[in-house]
Amino acid sequence: MSNCIFCRIIAGEIPCSKVYEDDLFLAFDDINPVAPVHVVVVPKKHIPTLMDVADDGLMQGLTDALRATARIKGIDNRGFKMVINCNKEGGQVIYHLHAHLIGGGTIDKNKI
Ligand code: 5GP
Numbered sequence: 486m487s488n489c490i491f492c493r494i495i496a497g498e499i500p501c502s503k504v505y506e507d508d509l510f511l512a513f514d515d516i517n518p519v520a521p522v523h524v525v526v527v528p529k530k531h532i533p534t535l536m537d538v539a540d541d542g543l544m545q546g547l548t549d550a551l552r553a554t555a556r557i558k559g560i561d562n563r564g565f566k567m568v569i570n571c572n573k574e575g576g577q578v579i580y581h582l583h584a585h586l587i588g589g590g591t592i593d594k595n596k597i
């Protein structure tokens with residue numbers, strides 16, 4: 486979708502700090518981190534919210550991509566949070582499904 490920020494990042498139209506990529510997923514540093522490690526993991530396919538996921542395999546893939554990203558960032562054993570915000574009252578701002586990988590130290594819990 487041309488008006489979706491994350492689709493534009495996936496298309497290379499908006500730069501990002503890439504952490505992990507495979508055929509179906511991309512992970513990049515959050516522009517406004519709430520902790521020392523804050524990465525956004527997105528499917529390359531545009532899916533607006535968690536409620537729109539129709540393929541069970543997609544969530545497995547998203548989790549696998551996030552775990553790979555945690556290993557790259559060196560927080561897989563230290564620990565982290567995986568957060569998915571859904572719709573307005575869930576705090577979702579970008580309507581392209583994504584999981585936040587948050588860790589690496591103090592987490593600003595007022596922001597998640
Ligand atoms: P949401 O609140 O929708 O779950 O989270 C959206 C996240 O995307 C926020 O943490 C925000 O900082 C991040 N974000 C928004 N625009 C950009 C951008 O252009 N680049 C990057 N790297 N992150 C972004």
Ligand code: ZN
Pocket residue numbers: 486489490491492493530531532580581
């Ligand atoms: Zn999108």
